[in-house]
Amino acid sequence: MSSDFYTSSILPYAGIIIKICRAYTNSQEDFEDYYQEVCLQIWRSKDIFREESKWSTWIYRLSLNVCLTLLKKKKNNGQHFASDHLPAEATDDSLAFADESLNQLYDAIKQLSEVDRAVILLYLEDKPYQEIADIIGTSPNNIAVRITRIKERLKKILK
Amino acid sequence: MEKSIESIWKEGFLKSDALVAPKLNNLYTQKSKHIIDKFNRMFKINLIALVAFSIFVLIASFIMGIPYMGISVFILLNVIVIINKKLLDSLQEIDKGVSSYEYLTAFNSWMKKQVSINKRMSTFIYPILFLSVVIGIWVSNDFQDFFTAIMARPNEIYLMNGIPVFWLLGVILVTCIFALIGGRIYKWDVNLMYGSLFKKLDEIVADIEELRA
Numbered sequence: 001m002s003s004d005f006y007t008s009s010i011l012p013y014a015g016i017i018i019k020i021c022r023a024y025t026n027s028q029e030d031f032e033d034y035y036q037e038v039c040l041q042i043w044r045s046k047d048i049f050r051e052e053s054k055w056s057t058w059i060y061r062l063s064l065n066v067c068l069t070l071l072k073k074k075k076n077n078g079q080h081f082a083s084d085h086l087p088a089e090a091t092d093d094s095l096a097f098a099d100e101s102l103n104q105l106y107d108a109i110k111q112l113s114e115v116d117r118a119v120i121l122l123y124l125e126d127k128p129y130q131e132i133a134d135i136i137g138t139s140p141n142n143i144a145v146r147i148t149r150i151k152e153r154l155k156k157i158l159k
Numbered sequence: 160m161e162k163s164i165e166s167i168w169k170e171g172f173l174k175s176d177a178l179v180a181p182k183l184n185n186l187y188t189q190k191s192k193h194i195i196d197k198f199n200r201m202f203k204i205n206l207i208a209l210v211a212f213s214i215f216v217l218i219a220s221f222i223m224g225i226p227y228m229g230i231s232v233f234i235l236l237n238v239i240v241i242i243n244k245k246l247l248d249s250l251q252e253i254d255k256g257v258s259s260y261e262y263l264t265a266f267n268s269w270m271k272k273q274v275s276i277n278k279r280m281s282t283f284i285y286p287i288l289f290l291s292v293v294i295g296i297w298v299s300n301d302f303q304d305f306f307t308a309i310m311a312r313p314n315e316i317y318l319m320n321g322i323p324v325f326w327l328l329g330v331i332l333v334t335c336i337f338a339l340i341g342g343r344i345y346k347w348d349v350n351l352m353y354g355s356l357f358k359k360l361d362e363i364v365a366d367i368e369e370l371r372a
Contacts, residue, residue, distance in 0.1 A: 011180060014178065014180035015172070015178040017180075018178050018179075018180060019172075019178075031181070032181045035180070035181050036181070040366075044366075097171060099170070099171040099172075101162065101167045101170075101171055102167060102168070102171025102172070104167075105164060105167045105168065105171065124164070124165065124168040151164060154164050155164070158164075
């Protein structure tokens with residue numbers, strides 16, 4: 001991957017990738033692996049980006065796909081992840097961020113199903129329901145219902 | 160007042176230095192190591208399966224009364240295993256301390272050497288395997304009894320040294336065909352087993368070469 005491409009096309013959107021990768025990993029090592037894999041996949045598929053959507057939406061979509069694929073692979077290899085309903089204390093990067101409330105929120109998000117995690121991440125990034133629905137592959141109505149349900153669940157976990 | 164999840168999210172990312180991207184490093188080392196380890200495992204399993212199959216054929220041949228076939232197939236398959244085990248041992252000699260590109264290049268040359276040796280062997284192995292089966296069945300008591308019974312009846316079978324000529328020609332023809340296509344059968348077999356791994360490996364080498372350019 002050329003450093004030019006990384007600096008100009010990936011680094012400005014690194015925040016998106018970090019936020020998504022953090023939600024699907026439980027250790028710094030896994031997080032770095034996922035981050036690198038997402039960057040590699042973005043670089044590899046840059047030529048098929050058709051500008052039908054924004055570059056940032058493309059990055060969201062790719063990051064989620066890569067994380068879900070890696071998670072599936074790891075599960076198939078018999079490793080446990082947060083989606084297996086591990087308690088938040090079982091994760092070893094509960095202090096990934098300096099802000100304690102944010103760490104707690106991430107721990108709560110990690111207790112959601114993989115798709116719910118994707119939905120809430122996109123919602124928290126202020127993505128419109130239509131765009132979330134396009135990325136997830138469902139209807140905006142379904143997304144609205146899901147978000148209400150997820151927020152209630154998160155509130156319960158955070159209490 | 161209790162904060163909403165939206166405000167926790169926004170304020171959390173504003174305050175913290177959470178969005179510092181990790182350095183991109185070791186990616187290819189990890190990926191190449193993973194692929195080569197996977198190949199190693201598959202190759203070992205393949206050799207164990209060959210040994211198990213040769214033992215099965217040996218036992219079955221004794222039960223079925225065709226021991227010569229079983230013994231020759233057993234010996235042949237185990238010769239293949241021994242040669243490939245030696246090749247696998249030489250793979251361990253590749254220095255893992257070198258860069259991923261050098262490691263992958265060394266692995267690729269080992270792979271080419273391994274495929275070339277096995278391809279050449281296949282030119283002999285398939286015909287010998289076929290001949291072992293045919294001769295093994297021919298010399299078995301059951302087949303000889305069956306053949307004697309056929310010859311006892313009125314027939315127009317032309318024999319040469321007690322062997323039917325057309326049968327002999329058929330065996331020679333099939334043996335020659337196996338000798339001709341043995342290498343291609345091996346290549347097809349290898350692609351079926353390890354094709355996806357080779358593809359991934361080629362992609363990584365291409366990526367690294369692009370990076371080095």
